[in-house]
Amino acid sequence: MTTTLSISQLITDAIASLPEKVRYKCDRAKIDKWLERYGCTCDAELLLAALNREDSRAALKMHAPPILMAKLLVWLSPKVVGGDGNELPPGFELLLHEPLPEDTLAHAGMRQSTRVVTFPFATPSQGQRRLRPPKLIRGAPPARADLDLMCPLYSCERALYPAAFLDKIGLCTVFFCEQLSYDGQRRRDVPDLDGGTLFIDVSDRAVRRSRHAWHHELWHMADFQLRGPAFEQPDAEWEAHNPDSFTYGFGGQFMRTPGTADPPSAPSEHFINAYATSSIAEDKAEVWAALL
Ligand SMILES: [Zn+2]
Known part of the structure; x- marks a missing residue:
């Protein structure tokens, strides 16, 4: 945690990072008063302590949405989260x-x-x-x-x-x-x-x-x-049903072309579709899905 952190800038950045639909729920003037009241206008450790205390959290909740508190907690204590x-x-x-x-x-x-x-x-x-x-x-x-x-x-x-x-x-x-x-x-x-x-x-x-x-x-x-x-690793019992000399592709992430999951894309009767040839894990998942 940095000790040179400007609390004021931190609050400004945290509010700016919120989705627009909740940003308006932050009352900056009242948040500043809250910082003063809990003695954490310039000390990140004290701010973190205040955010972790029931009474001060309840007080802040009146002027800021829970997501602001959640953000500040993450920013101030990444290791905790x-x-x-x-x-x-x-x-x-x-x-x-x-x-x-x-x-x-x-x-x-x-x-x-x-x-x-x-x-x-x-x-x-x-x-x-x-x-x-x-x-x-x-x-x-x-x-x-x-x-x-x-x-x-x-x-x-x-x-x-x-x-x-x-x-x-x-x-x-x-x-x-x-x-x-x-x-x-x-x-x-x-x-x-x-x-x-x-x-x-x-x-x-x-x-x-x-x-x-x-x-x-x-x-x-x-x-x-x-x-x-190891679920992407070879499985002899399963692969005994594949055509001779068949090898799987490099994984589902390398076969994203539309149509590869449609039945007509199957290269042979051994597979549900082309996607099932991308890896052994995808083959099993496709068969299971078709069965269900
Ligand atoms: Zn999959």
Whole structure:
């Protein structure tokens, strides 16, 4: 933590970094009074202490939205939030979320394990927090109409699995968002296998593709539980069913051309589609999704 940090500039930067729709909730004059009252106008450590205290937090909440406090906490104590002794990477934006709106159609299990993203975020996956430069998962809050349309669909697909299966594959949280990307590449789903989380871009309203993708990603999670990080490694039992001398490609991230997931793209009867030839993990996930 820097001791030469200008608290005033820090507050200015933090407010400027907020999404427009909540920025107006910051009453700068009252925030300055709050700083004076808690004696932290020029000391970052005192500011951090005040942000961590119940009474002073409650006082600040009257003049600033919770996201401002969350930002200041991250900026002042990156090691605390990183959770593993690593500083958070540049470009990091907190993943803030809330429960599904009450009038969204969803089964109880879906409701319990699903969160809706409330602000644009950029976060490394659990397994890659140590990676430098990190590969960031980015996204933004979903439009309500997309959420209302797609949530019941995912809820029905989720209901096909017994709770014990979902427990066993380690699915903890589903995040609904939009503008989803991974390491700069646009994605409709991103599973964070170590974290047991699945990010879904609900702006893709294509029914068949969305249902298929749900099961595809769940298989990746099951595969990860079965084989650990080795799930991309050769598997003789599986590959015995491939054509002679066939070799997989370099992974799904290198096969993003539209149409490669359509059945006519399959190079032979051994595969569901071209995408299934990109890697053994994608092959298994495609077969699983098609079975479901
Ligand atoms: Zn996949």
